[in-house]
Amino acid sequence: METTEKVVEAYCRYIKRWATIPNIKCPGQYEIDLLAINPLTLERYHIESGVSISGGYSRLTAKPFSTDELKMRLKQAGQRRTLGFFAERKFTATEVIETLKRYGFHDENYSRIIVTWGWEDEVDSKSKNMGITLWDFRDLLQELAHTFQKQKTYFTDDTLRTLQLFAKASKKKI
Numbered sequence: 172m173e174t175t176e177k178v179v180e181a182y183c184r185y186i187k188r189w190a191t192i193p194n195i196k197c198p199g200q201y202e203i204d205l206l207a208i209n210p211l212t213l214e215r216y217h218i219e220s221g222v223s224i225s226g227g228y229s230r231l232t233a234k235p236f237s238t239d240e241l242k243m244r245l246k247q248a249g250q251r252r253t254l255g256f257f258a259e260r261k262f263t264a265t266e267v268i269e270t271l272k273r274y275g276f277h278d279e280n281y282s283r284i285i286v287t288w289g290w291e292d293e294v295d296s297k298s299k300n301m302g303i304t305l306w307d308f309r310d311l312l313q314e315l316a317h318t319f320q321k322q323k324t325y326f327t328d329d330t331l332r333t334l335q336l337f338a339k340a341s342k343k344k345i
Contacts, residue, residue: 175222175308176204177330179286182311183207183218185331186318197270201260206274215281217271219261221251222288222308231257231290231305233297254294257285258301286311316341 172180172194183189189207196202205218223229225248236255240246250256261267262283271277285298286306298305316338326332 173220174330175286176220177328178308178315178334179218179220179311180205181328181331181334182315183216186311186314189216192274195270195274197264197266199264199266201264201266201270203267203270204261206271206276215276216284217262217276217281218284218286219257220286220308221257222286223248223252224288229288231285231287231294233291233293254285254290254297254301254303258303261285262303 176193180191180193183191183205187207187209188211189209192206194202194204195206203217204220205216207216207218208214209216221231230252232249232253234249234253234255236250236253236259237246238259241250241256241260271281279302283301283303284306285303286308288308290298290305290307295305312334315334319335319338320342322335324335326335
């Protein structure tokens with residue numbers, strides 16, 4: 172599991188208070204980053220993370236997605252930063268849909284979320300039309316840090332412990 176995916180899972184578990192299942196393998200070369208369920212409402216979420224801080228590839232774009240270009244090494248990074256990549260490869264691929272059904276995610280009884288490092292203006296309206304919600308990774312980090320500054324819980328998970336220590340160290344001394 173990538174560090175950014177661990178951060179997203181931590182956000183869902185400790186801020187949203189959702190139950191989560193990470194890294195679900197699907198047939199072929201597909202994978203679901205995170206499934207989450209709100210135990211109070213039973214609302215379901217399929218969450219995919221695509222976080223990059225690389226200058227030209229940090230923001231999610233509305234550029235056309237091409238399966239052929241995804242296979243080309245020099246074009247892969249750009250293709251993975253398109254809304255179409257998430258819509259076609261991460262949310263609606265047959266292998267993903269079949270796996271989701273095994274977990275009770277079917278007939279549009281769940282929400283789709285992309286976590287990314289910002290996005291171009293046109294992506295927001297296009298994602299809404301596709302039924303996809305966007306979360307900015309930086310906002311999740313800020314909310315986790317704010318929460319961790321107040322908590323005294325000891326986390327054994329290396330990623331969470333590092334975030335917690337950083338948040339506590341960032342707090343102004345009085």
